[in-house]
Amino acid sequence: KNEVEQSPQNLTAQEGEFITINCSYSVGISALHWLQQHPGGGIVSLFMLSSGKKKHGRLIATINIQEKHSSLHITASHPRDSAVYICAVRFKGGTSYGKLTFGQGTILTVHP
């Protein structure tokens, strides 16, 4: 069964802390996405990874294909980073181009 597991489900941090959110998946993938969903509901694609590491501002995403694991890091966290972070993967062999399977999401709250 194609599954995606995220941890932790809830994360509370103080402003300035380094944050890590983890994502594990069950079988081979074509790509992994990290998404951000704000309270209003809109979803923003932060990263798409198939190998290695990507960095954008204070956000860093890494993926280890052999271990079937990815991490999203936020350096110097800020209250505006408070959101739900979702890991989504495109499993290999799917019949629909772009079809994603989603993790359950991590609710991040950063306090000032």
Next chain:
Amino acid sequence: GAVVSQHPSWVICKSGTSVKIECRSLDFQATTMFWYRQFPKQSLMLMATSNEGSKATYEQGVEKDKFLINHASLTLSTLTVTSAHPEDSSFYICSAPTGGGTQYFGPGTRLLVL
């Protein structure tokens, strides 16, 4: 970057009526679009894959006669919730992948059925 729009952003309707939600890719062509629903404090649930020029592919447990999908052009897919009932109240989101695989999500539509 690429943009996907949805309309309307909010809709309130009476039980028994039908509601149409539009999803548009504004600056790229999307032969495939995806429709999701999301309940409070839960992750996205894929409802169906919308294919331009052919029938949509529905996920298990999603009624195709209840949720009608039409993908009439390379930039527009519509989801019609037919004979809506209060249990259909939810947040509906669409997404479209570009040729490079990046997914762009619409802002979502909140449906409340009274």
